[in-house]
Amino acid sequence: MAVMLGNADYLLVKHITPPHNIPFVVIGAALLWFGWFGFNAGSGLAADGLAANAFLVTHIAAAAAALSWALLDWFINKKPTVVGIATGAVAGLVAITPQPDLSM
Numbered sequence: 001m002a003v004m005l006g007n008a009d010y011l012l013v014k015h016i017t018p019p020h021n022i023p024f025v026v027i028g029a030a031l032l033w034f035g036w037f038g039f040n041a042g043s044g045l046a047a048d049g050l051a052a053n054a055f056l057v058t059h060i061a062a063a064a065a066a067l068s069w070a071l072l073d074w075f076i077n078k079k080p081t082v083v084g085i086a087t088g089a090v091a092g093l094v095a096i097t098p099q100p101d102l103s104m
Contacts, residue, residue, distance in 0.1 A: 019083050029086035033062055036093045058096055065092025 019025055041055035069088025070080040 022082055025083050025086050029089055032090055032093060036062070036097070040097060058093065061096035062089045062092040065089060065095065 036058055037055055040058045041051045044051050044054070066085045066089040069091065070085045073080045073084040
């Protein structure tokens with residue numbers, strides 16, 4: 001089979017392909033960010049201080065990760081990108097999810 005397919009030079013990426021629809025990336029990240037509040041803050045099934053803490057921590061984590069990604073993008077690639085900021089925000093949401101409840 002390998003002989004029949006030949007050399008796999010087409011799999012080697014020579015340049016990074018840019019995203020095709022940046023507004024959809026931003027909309028998707030915004031919807032994830034909004035929905036993550038219900039996931040983290042609403043998981044306690046109560047509107048109390050613990051839910052407010054989870055809401056605040058979720059928001060701060062996503063914002064800090066988006067800012068960190070933008071700064072790294074700026075230093076490495078000489079310009080921050082919207083897709084990079086959205087990627088950083090989603091990474092921050094993923095990173096905070098295992099421990100939104102810090103008081104237990």
